[in-house]
Amino acid sequence: MASTIQFIEMPYSTYFEGAQFIHFLLGSATVSLAIPIYRGLSSLKGRSIPLIVSLCTGGLVSIVSAVSIATLLGVDSSITWAMYPKSVTAPIAMDIAEQIGVSPTLTAIFAVSTGILGAILAPFVLNALGMKAWWQRGFAIGMGANGIGTSRAFSIHPEAGTYASLAMGMNGVVSVVAIPVIYDLFNQ
Numbered sequence: 244m245a246s247t248i249q250f251i252e253m254p255y256s257t258y259f260e261g262a263q264f265i266h267f268l269l270g271s272a273t274v275s276l277a278i279p280i281y282r283g284l285s286s287l288k289g290r291s292i293p294l295i296v297s298l299c300t301g302g303l304v305s306i307v308s309a310v311s312i313a314t315l316l317g318v319d320s321s322i323t324w325a326m327y328p329k330s331v332t333a334p335i336a337m338d339i340a341e342q343i344g345v346s347p348t349l350t351a352i353f354a355v356s357t358g359i360l361g362a363i364l365a366p367f368v369l370n371a372l373g374m375k376a377w378w379q380r381g382f383a384i385g386m387g388a389n390g391i392g393t394s395r396a397f398s399i400h401p402e403a404g405t406y407a408s409l410a411m412g413m414n415g416v417v418s419v420v421a422i423p424v425i426y427d428l429f430n431q
Contacts, residue, residue: 290378294382297382297383298410298413298414301387301410302417303425306326306330306425309327310327321345325346325350327350327422328418329353329357330389330418331354332354333389335418337350342423343422355391357388361384361388361391362392362394365384365388365395366399369384377403378402380399380403381402381403382409385408390411392407393411
């Protein structure tokens with residue numbers, strides 16, 4: 244799919260040539276979040292099953308809820324499809340968007356917007372749900388609010404930040420494989 248940035252009528256390939264530095268920095272920042280995960284490996288004992296279940300459930304709910312709401316509102320399919328990887332951190336979401344043939348630019352906008360909203364709203368939602376354990380709060384924030392939420396989790400508590408990093412990384416790895424499959428299942 245030869246996508247263009249409609250507003251300025253610029254081919255995506257031209258845009259990306261100028262944005263490669265930002266893309267590189269986002270990717271490097273994402274990789275650097277592995278350091279706190281490594282330091283917190285000992286705290287993972289006994290938490291693997293709940294984390295894996297949360298990862299799979301959160302990933303599916305993220306896709307199904309966004310796509311369903313957009314479809315119910317009558318949003319154009321090209322916009323709806325760009326929402327599939329919205330809860331994955333922006334550099335990975337853009338790569339997934341290219342894999343499934345949707346606009347990486349639009350997907351990046353959705354990913355950043357999701358991160359901002361998640362970083363702002365997550366503490367209120369988690370408080371309302373009565374979630375108190377830092378590792379659970381962090382994992383939920385990292386799953387839903389990608390890199391921006393992870394940054395916010397670190398500012399709240401180190402354990403929350405560590406688990407947010409873990410969730411964001413795991414979500415990225417699983418999403419690169421699963422989202423193209425899910426996309427193909429729903430768009431045949």
